[in-house]
Amino acid sequence: MKKLASRTAQYPLVAEFEFNYNEWVIDSVDQVKKTFGSTVVNSTDPLEAGLTAGTGVVFDCIPMPVNAVIIGGELIVDKAYVGIGAGATLNLGIAGDTAALVSAYDLDGATAGARTALTLTKPLLSNAGQNLRLTLAGMTATATAGKVRVRVQYTIDRRVNENQIV
Secondary structure, three states, X not given: OOOOOOOEEOOOEEEEEEEEOOOEEEOXXXXXXXXXXXXXXXXXXXXXXXXXXXOOEEEEEEOOOEOEEEEEEEEEEEEEEEOOXXXXXXXXXXXXXXXXXEEEEEOOOOOOOOEEEOOOOOOOOOOEOOOEEEEEEXXXXXXXXXXXXXXXXXXXXXXXXXXXXX
16 A cells, blocks of 8 residues: 655644542442542541542543553642642552653652653554553541642544644
């Protein structure tokens, strides 16, 4: 089959997930309601039935489309985590490869405004439509502050936004 020069282009897409220490989600593995590090009393919903203080959370935070190719992204610490104990870490990847994009990011040592680029050695990580999975571990569930943002940039195979005719 004869190939012709490409005459098409697409815009990069950006997805973002942001969380505070006292917000909660339903853990993607054990289906338990957990905070992102605070005690239940300090949660945004302290009277939520069945809420558990987050010492570890696994959450599929960004659903990715089929044929996604990751081209960039970052982890941004908007507000440093405080009171979570030494050894608190954040990983970002997918189920089965949970640290592919961010590995053991030190939450208790992070400073406000810190930015870390995603590791891009596996651009086809979510090509089959796997969700990006955020894993927090090693926390003592006594956080009193903390806000983190995860941003991923991607394209979709065979998608076209523009035709470039020369």
